[in-house]
Ligand SMILES: CC(=O)[C@@H](O)[C@H](O)COP(=O)(O)O
């Protein structure tokens with residue numbers, strides 16, 4: 001675990017929850033790009049803090065936060081070791097400050113924690129005014145980011161595979177997934193997803209190449225972890241690659257990637273993609289073993305497979321799957337993994353998943369395309385009738 005929070009106060013108070021503080025610390029480390037670094041947070045009484053303040057800074061009385069970097073002299077951000085060091089916080093001092101600002105104590109603790117983490121990362125406001133401004137700016141930026149990540153609704157990435165499925169049914173040029181992707185972006189989608197299957201049943205290499213030129217938001221390429229596809233992606237450079245399991249006979253993806261069972265192979269493929277500057281997500285079932293393995297092989301993101309939730313045939317079954325997903329999101333945060341979710345989400349079952357705090361993005365394809373066909377059908381028929389009306393030959397009145 002990269003973060004531990006120790007409450008060493010003589011009297012523990014219920015408004016300070018070490019579990020929440022640990023999650024806050026993980027969010028801050030993730031926002032600061034330090035998700036894989038370890039930090040120890042120690043909560044102290046004022047008299048113990050005063051002792052540290054006297055011993056190490058020669059100052060009388062308690063202070064609010066003190067940082068002890070694992071490296072001495074303090075490391076520059078570039079040369080940080082896995083263990084960043086310790087952050088000591090005097091809770092009673094923090095509580096007084098919170099009271100003065102009329103802010104909740106946990107909010108003040110979050111600010112102090114971030115301040116301490118930035119010191120561990122090499123920032124120092126005491127060296128010069130310029131450095132103080134840099135540190136202050138970084139604090140504001142990261143607090144805003146961490147808060148946004150905690151409370152924001154997930155972004156929507158639209159999978160346009162099935163526009164290509166329709167095109168392939170006739171083997172022609174229409175409908176074009178590239179045009180569809182543009183429409184999805186115009187409608188507010190934050191990203192476009194395509195799955196370049198090994199059997200090329202829908203999306204073709206041409207589609208991905210053109211999409212790389214035209215997508216203005218974020219292009220997520222789903223693919224199997226084969227050498228050939230890794231080379232294709234490394235050359236094309238989508239914004240993200242999501243590694244997914246694939247079976248030739250399946251109608252659609254049937255489950256998550258078995259990361260735990262193929263760590264060696266995946267580590268190499270992920271390293272090659274990261275080397276090419278591509279972010280890597282793994283499409284996994286919401287299971288602890290797979291999440292742990294995802295961190296071990298170097299992924300920064302996971303997409304939690306919502307297929308079992310979406311396809312559950314009873315309310316209790318769906319509830320069970322929902323709980324798995326919620327727990328997996330919490331665990332991903334603890335491991336410093338950024339969580340996405342997708343598969344089989346539709347207009348009935350997406351709401352609950354979108355309400356889980358911590359999921360950053362939902363990938364939805366089939367349901368949106370299925371609805372597009374139906375809600376667009378009436379207009380398509382009217383447009384054809386109008387075209388025929390315009391083209392119809394004028395009626396010639398017969399004279400006797
Ligand atoms: C990995 C995933 O959940 C989806 O991207 C799905 O695999 C899409 O593939 P199809 O569009 O072929 O169903």
Ligand SMILES: NCC(=O)COP(=O)(O)O
Nearest residue numbers: 159342344363364365366
């Ligand atoms: N990764 C999930 C995805 O891209 C879309 O899946 P679906 O909504 O088509 O089932």
Ligand SMILES: [Zn+2]
Nearest residue numbers: 115116119125
């Ligand atoms: Zn400071």
